[in-house]
Amino acid sequence: MKKLFLIVLILTLALVFTNAYAAGDAFNFAKFNAKNGNKYSVNFDEAGNIRNIISSDAKAYSTKIAKRSTNELVADAIKFLEKNSDLISGVEVKDLRVENVSQSENISHILFAHYFKNKKVFESEVAVHINNASEVVMVNNALNPIGKVSSVSNTISHDKAIGIAKKHIKCQGERIKTKAAGIIYSKNKIAFESIRVELASKDPLGDFVFVINAASGEVIECFDIMFHADVPEAPKAPQGTIYMYHPMKGDIISEPIINLTNTAKGLVGKWVTVVNEDTAPAVLNSVGNYAFDANDTHFDEVNAYYHTNKVHDFVSQYGFTGLDRSIKVTVHYGTKYDNAFFSPMEGAIALGDGNRLNDLAKEESVIYHEYGHAVTNAMVYMPYSSESGAINEAFSDYLACTMTEDSMVGEWAVAKMNKPFIRNMDNKTHYPEDIQNEVHYDSNIYGAGLWDLRKAIGAEATDKIMHFSRNYLKGIKSQKFTDGVNALVAADKEFFKGVNADKIKKVFEARGIKAKPLASTSAPVIDAVKFEALNGNKEAEKLLVDIENGNIK
Helix, strand or coil, rough: CCHHHHHHHHHHHHHHHHHCCCCCHHHHHHHHHHHHCCCCCCCCCCCCEEEEEEECCCHHHCCCCCCCCHHHHHHHHHHHHHCCCHHHCCCCCCHHHHHHEEECCCEEEEEEEEEEEEEEEEEEEEEEEEEEEEEEEEEECCCCCCCCCCCCCCCCHHHHHHHHEEEEECCCCCCCCCCCEEEEEEEEEEEEEEEEEEEECCCCEEEEEEEEEECCCCCEEEEHHHHHCCCCCCCCEEEEECCCCCCCCCCCCEECCCCCCCCCCCCCCCEEEEEEECCCCCCCCCCCCCCCCCHHHHHHHHHHHHHHHHHHHHHHCCCCCCCCCCEEEEEEEEECCCCCEECCCCCEEEECCCCCCCCCCHCCHHHHHHHHHHHHHHHHHCCCHHHHHHHHHHHHHHHHHHHHHHCCCCCCHEEEEECCCCCCCCCCCCCCCCCCCCHHHHHHHHHHHHHHHHHHHHHHHHHHHHHHHHHHHHHHHHHHHHHHHHHHHHHHHHHHCCCHHHHHHHHHCCCCCCCEEEEECHHHHHHHHHHHHHHCCCCHHHHHHHCCCCCCC
């Protein structure tokens, strides 16, 4: 009877792990955590694989330690992955290459891309977040293990793949030259040799990414990543006429137009180059200023230039240099174009002159919002769909709203339609019942949480936490709202020693977003240990005794 009971229990646990957490990954985490003082918690993805592990030691994020070289920290991150390769089961560490490294105050954020036979595996990566004492505070795992990759003797050319991509969306012209590269596409451990095509299309307008089967020419995936909606300075900056806030909030004023580098070519500066699609660039008047009436097409050039400089300087206070270049901003984009966008492929912003909408170049919140997309794009890859796309939109709304001290975005843009705003961060949305599976609408929920947090702990702290939370979203596949909350908590630990962590969790829980990483003593992890112990794993048996005796909290 006892033997029958054990068989039934093993089968039951096996069924649990088939439908929820992968027994192996949960057990691997429990082993890892026991060896590291049980200071980590874990999140699993829908398939039961480890999504991320997070240190609960706030001091590890915030303690000031002399900075070490990037090479040393990368080497230590690799050693960590080699030592704990069970945490990324299915992928060998030798197949990982450093994609990028960014640094905040005390943490280096190291992103590794996954390669197979010198070809990049599509959207397969892992990020190790490590302090200057080489303590790992977070690991985000978005690796796609690959099974057998069938060798292909005859593959389509890159030119043919580009042709397939153009035909697929009925492309009527490119904005920049289309790129193509060989990759490995892996899903559910089924892998294909494929070609990635990046097509910046004029019509339909978008930054389209394609994954095309290299053998058959089949379009496997197609998605749009466009985010819609040292030269010495002159001794004296010229003045320019602008709206400090949009026309419904104030009158035209005159402000210094700083950082110009080439007035012969119009409003060209260190951080922004303005292009007017309707006409030649603005020129200085007889007294050396850019003074225009609001209905003059050149007014929008000056307004866009001024506010792009302003938002650049705002984010640079955090040591952010990812946009220390002259970003192209086009005003009067298209013909009666009712939108604005940031294009990752062009690295540029465009502002439509409107038809149903008012001229978007006259609204500072729209300019700040699109620049926010550029900042996010420079810091972390976030798929522009589902909750990750909604977080991205919320980041941009928050940047715009905190700079204007106003919870509403797009008041001027939609005034012609007799609407009060495009979005209002001060709203009553709640997760999950208000999810509409549209990134702009769904951003209201996460954005409202950010605005609630601003009310709870103040603008200065929230601005900084929100900005740096992007670092802790690296290496997570299709980031969810709960990942966003965990990232905010991690940034708070780094910069404010975790004093705001409870308030962060509270305001987002009030919106229905409950981020609760699992500890070693959580039910799914204990079940995984039991499963291994019942199958004769001696290490699991010892671990189970420690848990049951209260030696592991």
